[in-house]
Amino acid sequence: MSKGMIELLKNGVDETLYMTLISTIIAYAIGIPLGVLVYVTDRKGICNNRIINFITGVIINVVRSVPFLILLVAILPFTRLVVGTTIGSDATIVPLVVAAAPFVARLVESSLKEVDSGVIEAAKAMGSSKLQIITKVLLPEAKPSLLVGGTIAISTILGYSAMAGFVGGGGLGAIAINYGYYRYQNNVMLITVAFLVLIVQLFQEVGIRVVNKIDKRLR
Amino acid sequence: MIRFENVSKKFVSKDNETIAVNNVNLTIHKGEVFGIIGFSGAGKSTLVRHINLLEHPTSGKIYFDDVNLTQASERELRKYRQRIGMIFQQFNLLSQRTVIDNIMYPLEIAKADKKERGKRADELLALVGLEDKRKAYPSQLSGGQKQRVAIARALATNPDVLLCDEATSALDPITTRSILALLKEINEKLGVTIVVITHEMKVVEQICDRVAVMNAGVIEEIGTVKDVFLNPKSETTKKLILPEDNGLKTDDSRRILRIAFDGQSAFLPVISSLTIECNAMINILGANTENIGGKAYGQMLIELPKDADKERQIKKYLDSQGIYYEEGGKSHEQGYDRTA
Incomplete structure (x- = not known):
């Protein structure tokens, strides 16, 4: 393999990691509050509010229903507005966040649903405010489950980032499509796929180890 | 201390209406151990959740130290809840916090001084006899130990009342006895009024001064434990005995x-x-x-x-x-x- 190709792959890995990590962080910054909002405004939640619950639910479901490749193209004007371009890694982060945030919100919601309702009741009985219940009980108690969700989210976002290669996104996905698919370089295709698999495995392994370490229920 | 005036609670679902608590009048005196006994579904848990307004009555009034809690604002209610401790059948400890951090939780939310928190938590740990489990997590404790932590946590803010919702129902007979002895000790030493919900007559026999027998949302009988025990009037009481x-x-x-x-x-x-x-x-x-x-x-x-x-x-x-x-x-x- 030529020196240029190795350089290319190295850049690809860097770009993929960059897109995936930044998108995951921003998606969580939006997804956690959104997930908490959906959870607490539920009929059985601590801030039961049908209207807010319905609206957030609809937004999440609509965005989640659009296939990622379509969403990617559909929001190109918005992407240009935010980062000033529609190609490259930075431009991929925008649709990645838009697609991942609602997904993360659902993951967060399902993690929160696992928190024992008795513990929430006990917190209420001790005179906790709603904000205290969220920050001191719900999120800390759901932490292990949230981290499991995190490893799922990061793998999904990585997969999405590879798809963005079709429309000018960067990273390993772009290399696989431009060299492996359009130029029939099967060896490049195989190597990029191997890298993608490795990265997913790495994230998952690290995630599970961290969860096992911090979850105090398992001992 | 605690007074219920014509308290009723209805649960309305799509196709039926359940009256969980039906026109209850009740006074619980300061410093007593008061039992509420009845079979499952009698409404006793719902009733006791009215004392700290975890349930809001459909009608009626609840007084705590002559203050009508049903009229209290959310903020006032949180203050009152800090004066009413509660323990549960399933303990409800925070699984991701250590024993000592669990006990400090109520002090944290009451915004107590940081140094005070640790000191108070250590005192309570000594009271329930778990000094050696300070840094343990709930999953490392037995049922009885968990309930002791829950008791310590409930007492952290020096409450006037301790509500016990089937607190010993998940425990074996020997552990039950030691937990009940601890509750009695707390009642006698600290003067905390204790309200106990149970379906077991022996719990009432061991620690209660007075008892109310509940069935289908109604208090059928109320009196000193001796009176009710020796001279049961209602069918429910006889079945419980x-x-x-x-x-x-x-x-x-x-x-x-x-x-x-x-x-x-x-x-x-x-x-x-x-x-x-x-x-x-x-x-x-x-x-x-x-x-x-x-x-x-x-x-x-x-x-x-x-x-x-x-x-x-x-x-x-x-x-x-x-x-x-x-x-x-x-x-x-x-x-x-x-x-x-």
């Missing part, structure tokens, strides 16, 4: 006597003495007795001999020993007065 069968029915051929042990010495061989003294054969049909601190508590059903003379002798003997008995559901006031 003798769960297997209500036993007090007397058919034509068999005469059955219920004997109640109410703190007589557990070391006296009452039944043996009875057979010897009266020279009568006695058939024990059922018994549900316990030895609590060397005293006998519980019930025994015996079949009387057909001979009317022997029967009189037996009753006379029981009277002389100050043991309460009743026959066919009717109480014998004479025997009752002696023990009262």
Whole structure:
């Protein structure tokens, strides 16, 4: 393999990691509050509010229903507005966040649903405010489950980032499509796929180890 | 201290309406241990959740120290809740926090001084006897230890009242006894008013001063434990006292006597003495007795001999020993007065 190709792959890995990590962080910054909002405004939640619950639910479901490749193209004007371009890694982060945030919100919601309702009741009985219940009980108690969700989210976002290669996104996905698919370089295709698999495995392994370490229920 | 005025609670679902609490009037005095007993679904948990307004009544008023809590704002209510501790059947500890951090939680939300928190938590840990489990996580503790942590946590803010919702129902009999002893100690030493919900008569017998019997959302009977225990009026109470069968029915051929042990010495061989003294054969049909601190508590059903003379002798003997008995559901006031 030529020196240029190795350089290319190295850049690809860097770009993929960059897109995936930044998108995951921003998606969580939006997804956690959104997930908490959906959870607490539920009929059985601590801030039961049908209207807010319905609206957030609809937004999440609509965005989640659009296939990622379509969403990617559909929001190109918005992407240009935010980062000033529609190609490259930075431009991929925008649709990645838009697609991942609602997904993360659902993951967060399902993690929160696992928190024992008795513990929430006990917190209420001790005179906790709603904000205290969220920050001191719900999120800390759901932490292990949230981290499991995190490893799922990061793998999904990585997969999405590879798809963005079709429309000018960067990273390993772009290399696989431009060299492996359009130029029939099967060896490049195989190597990029191997890298993608490795990265997913790495994230998952690290995630599970961290969860096992911090979850105090398992001992 | 706590007063319920015509409190009712309805749960309305799509196609039916359940009245969980039906027009309850109740006063719980300062410093007493008050029991609420009833079978599952009687509404006792719902009732007790009204004391700290975890449930809002559909109608009626709830007073805490003469303040109507149903009118209190959310902020005021949180302040009152810090004065009303609560423990649960499933303990409800924060699984991701250590024992000491669990106990400090109520102090954290009450915004107590940081140094104070640690000091207070250590005191409580000593009170419940778990100093060595300071840094343990709930999953590393036994049921009884978890409940001790829950008790310490409930007491952190120096509450006036401690609500116990089936606090011993998930524990084995020996652990139950030690938890109840701890609750009694807290009541006596710290003067905390305790409200206990249970479906077990022995819990009430061991620690309560007064008891309310609840069925289908209604308080059927209320009084001192001794009164209710020795002289049950409602069907529910009778079933709670003798769960297997209500036993007090007397058919034509068999005469059955219920004997109640109410703190007589557990070391006296009452039944043996009875057979010897009266020279009568006695058939024990059922018994549900316990030895609590060397005293006998519980019930025994015996079949009387057909001979009317022997029967009189037996009753006379029981009277002389100050043991309460009743026959066919009717109480014998004479025997009752002696023990009262």
